[in-house]
Amino acid sequence: MRVIIEYTKEERVKFISHLDLMRTMQRAVRRAGIPIAYSQGFNPHPVMAFASALPVGVTSEREYMDIILAEPVSLPVLNERLNHALPRGIAIRDSVVTDDKTPSLMSLIERADYRVAGAEWDWEKAVTAYLNEPEIIVEKKGKRGAVSVNLKESIHAVMADEDDPKVLHISMKTGSKGSLKPEIAVKSMLELSEQHFPGDESFGLPAAVHRTGLYILKDGEWVTPLALKKD
Amino acid sequence: MDKLLLDRIMGQVSKPARYMGNEYNMVEKNPEDVSIRFAFAFPDIYEVGMSHMGMKILYHLLNERADTYCERVFAPWVDMEQKMRQTGIPLFTLETKSPVSDFDLLGFTLQYEMSYTNILNMLDLAGIPLLAEERKEGHPFVIAGGPCAYNAEPLADFLDIIALGEGEELIEELLDLYGDWKQSGESRTAFLERAARIPGIYVPSFYDVSYLEDGRISSVSPNRDGVQPRVSKRIAADMDKTWFPERIIVPFMDIVHDRIMLELFRGCTRGCRFCQAGMIYRPVRERSPERLLELAEKLVQSTGYEEMSLSSLSSSDYSQLELLVRQLMDRFAKKRVSLSLPSLRLDSFEKEYIQEMQKVRKTGLTFAPEAGTQRLRDVINKGVNEEDLINTMTAAFESGYSTVKLYFMIGLPTETEADLRGIADLARKVTDCYSRLQQAGQRKKRLKVTISTSSFVPKPFTPFQWEPQDTMEQLREKQQFLKQALRIRNVEYNWHDPEVSFLEAVFARGDRRLGRVLLSAWKKGAKFDGWSEHFNMAAWMEAFEDNKLSPDFYAHRRREKDELLPWDHIDAGVTKSFLWMELQKALRGETTPDCRLDCAGCGIRRLGRGLC
Numbered sequence: 001m002r003v004i005i006e007y008t009k010e011e012r013v014k015f016i017s018h019l020d021l022m023r024t025m026q027r028a029v030r031r032a033g034i035p036i037a038y039s040q041g042f043n044p045h046p047v048m049a050f051a052s053a054l055p056v057g058v059t060s061e062r063e064y065m066d067i068i069l070a071e072p073v074s075l076p077v078l079n080e081r082l083n084h085a086l087p088r089g090i091a092i093r094d095s096v097v098t099d100d101k102t103p104s105l106m107s108l109i110e111r112a113d114y115r116v117a118g119a120e121w122d123w124e125k126a127v128t129a130y131l132n133e134p135e136i137i138v139e140k141k142g143k144r145g146a147v148s149v150n151l152k153e154s155i156h157a158v159m160a161d162e163d164d165p166k167v168l169h170i171s172m173k174t175g176s177k178g179s180l181k182p183e184i185a186v187k188s189m190l191e192l193s194e195q196h197f198p199g200d201e202s203f204g205l206p207a208a209v210h211r212t213g214l215y216i217l218k219d220g221e222w223v224t225p226l227a228l229k230k231d
Numbered sequence: 232m233d234k235l236l237l238d239r240i241m242g243q244v245s246k247p248a249r250y251m252g253n254e255y256n257m258v259e260k261n262p263e264d265v266s267i268r269f270a271f272a273f274p275d276i277y278e279v280g281m282s283h284m285g286m287k288i289l290y291h292l293l294n295e296r297a298d299t300y301c302e303r304v305f306a307p308w309v310d311m312e313q314k315m316r317q318t319g320i321p322l323f324t325l326e327t328k329s330p331v332s333d334f335d336l337l338g339f340t341l342q343y344e345m346s347y348t349n350i351l352n353m354l355d356l357a358g359i360p361l362l363a364e365e366r367k368e369g370h371p372f373v374i375a376g377g378p379c380a381y382n383a384e385p386l387a388d389f390l391d392i393i394a395l396g397e398g399e400e401l402i403e404e405l406l407d408l409y410g411d412w413k414q415s416g417e418s419r420t421a422f423l424e425r426a427a428r429i430p431g432i433y434v435p436s437f438y439d440v441s442y443l444e445d446g447r448i449s450s451v452s453p454n455r456d457g458v459q460p461r462v463s464k465r466i467a468a469d470m471d472k473t474w475f476p477e478r479i480i481v482p483f484m485d486i487v488h489d490r491i492m493l494e495l496f497r498g499c500t501r502g503c504r505f506c507q508a509g510m511i512y513r514p515v516r517e518r519s520p521e522r523l524l525e526l527a528e529k530l531v532q533s534t535g536y537e538e539m540s541l542s543s544l545s546s547s548d549y550s551q552l553e554l555l556v557r558q559l560m561d562r563f564a565k566k567r568v569s570l571s572l573p574s575l576r577l578d579s580f581e582k583e584y585i586q587e588m589q590k591v592r593k594t595g596l597t598f599a600p601e602a603g604t605q606r607l608r609d610v611i612n613k614g615v616n617e618e619d620l621i622n623t624m625t626a627a628f629e630s631g632y633s634t635v636k637l638y639f640m641i642g643l644p645t646e647t648e649a650d651l652r653g654i655a656d657l658a659r660k661v662t663d664c665y666s667r668l669q670q671a672g673q674r675k676k677r678l679k680v681t682i683s684t685s686s687f688v689p690k691p692f693t694p695f696q697w698e699p700q701d702t703m704e705q706l707r708e709k710q711q712f713l714k715q716a717l718r719i720r721n722v723e724y725n726w727h728d729p730e731v732s733f734l735e736a737v738f739a740r741g742d743r744r745l746g747r748v749l750l751s752a753w754k755k756g757a758k759f760d761g762w763s764e765h766f767n768m769a770a771w772m773e774a775f776e777d778n779k780l781s782p783d784f785y786a787h788r789r790r791e792k793d794e795l796l797p798w799d800h801i802d803a804g805v806t807k808s809f810l811w812m813e814l815q816k817a818l819r820g821e822t823t824p825d826c827r828l829d830c831a832g833c834g835i836r837r838l839g840r841g842l843c
Binding site for chain 2: 012013015016017019020021023024026027028029030031038044056057085086087088089
């Protein structure tokens, strides 16, 4: 039985790495006594896969993982037991059963939406500057050094919030080829619009970055991975 | 505390989870609801401190008290420290991000000498005066415990209180007293005077030390009424009744020992003459298998850990090991909890255990013969012989192991070149043993033998406390010799930096005057001295020079039998006369049997009985 689980990663745990999160989930599953399936082989590990790594320091209201159960468990029971066994700041929102043949979530996710909140900038100006450029080359640091990518091709959409001047919405492309951190996009947009970015290394981005959702494209429409629910 | 600023800083440092807290099983209380705030400090980074069992025990024990909130604090890594200093963020606790200076008590655990500068650095980051005499009403009391507390004289100027021995009961008595004192509105000194009456509590400022012209100590005496001339360590008598946590914090990060540590017993009856732990943790007191199984069950359930280790000074000496291992296996193999047995001793390690362990997961094998020849092993009373070693290795190889680590010490008293050659001989015998199995077609994988040598550091409360340490030159020559001698196929050689061992030797047997050196070295930038990338020998040598103290006096001098040692006013159970007798036997190459077989009269029975 394969289950897709939607969960949050909140303020109080936002500095844990993706690896830490994976370990935390594995241990929570053990504490909850959920009969997760183990892989075969020399060093068996619980069968658990994550949709998309969340950058350290970023909160999220909708993250996804899928697990394979060795024996069926009712979903409300699974949600409740897991919630009880998780550290505060990570909470299960929902879960659905999916077909065993569903491809990995990581290969399906194509879009990640973020809300960036920072009072110090004019987001309208930043968005306009971004839209006026035909091409924006930014450096992306990876394991094998820096690579240049066109920011325009990494972003689905950007928009200053209509009501809250502190807030920018940014919708990033993600996928198996890797994705760009929202911080890099924001930094580039601020530079383009000649706004000060505190780049003096001693301070982090004085903005709260929050992931609002991860999406897959199904029949031409953006839906959350919960739409992979088995009929 | 400016939490927004802290947030920004954490976004810019490596591994911010070190400072985040909020792990599963972290205790949450409202500081306003308690009358005592206790900051438990570990003078090293999170990954090291969170691996320490004493902290787990005391953290959860203190938080059982309704009147107390115990929070944790670790040494911030250098990148974090730099940002904290730049932005004026003081040292803070993980639980509530409160400044450490707001706490009633600040307790450091002293696990190794090379963490001392981190203590000064943490006090400074907290904005607490470094010198105990400069602290006033409203400052926390700075306490220290742990193995190095048995001779914390180099830290005497910086500590208000030193706690000797096992903390479980002692700390409760101290906190009860603190609660009463806080309500009474009396002076700081009044609290210290009352605390000094608790057995096991040592208030260094209540003792005056005078010195002879040649630098040796002439006397240590109390400087006020009601202070015990000697302070005895505390012992928790019954391990089954001694409090042990049933829930422990499960870190998000990967820490050094990321597993359940099941403490089988305290103390050790082997009597290895170099080993301070084997002397200061006497007597041996075991937990019953029933209690251990109960604890294991609860801890597996409350943590979700996938690994458990059996922890104690010499786990394979546990009297009911076979029964325990079997039952743990039966119960937890199906829950996929793997079991590892560290600190293995060669002579009691049976093939069957190896197979039991393998049922879940295979880990590398580690042995510590400590010395290369039987003669030297007799001198140090390490009751292990070569035949045992080779038999055990053979058994291990036959059951599928191909990675072995062997630990030795160099610079032990009476060591000669023959003893060093013995290390290489032993390595060769191990590889030969494996080759024979390979030729017989029993083993296919390539063998990997790692030989590690540490440099002998004479420690207080051991029979070798009077002995000089080898000079750094001598140690380097010996390492050079071994580098040549250990050029053997499939054998790798690791060694320790002699400079660090030298400073360890200085501070392990140091006196109060070294406090000035610590302070100078810290001012010159010394911190994280146990981390090779930060170790700064030049700063240390300057600090000795500036204070006109010779490190050689502490490290390389042979003490006389009747010399007053800086820790003679501390009673760790074993008597000085016993230790001297053991030294004489060592020099004659005579061994002392295991205390379970025959009482050697070490003196611990005055303080409490164990399995001896």
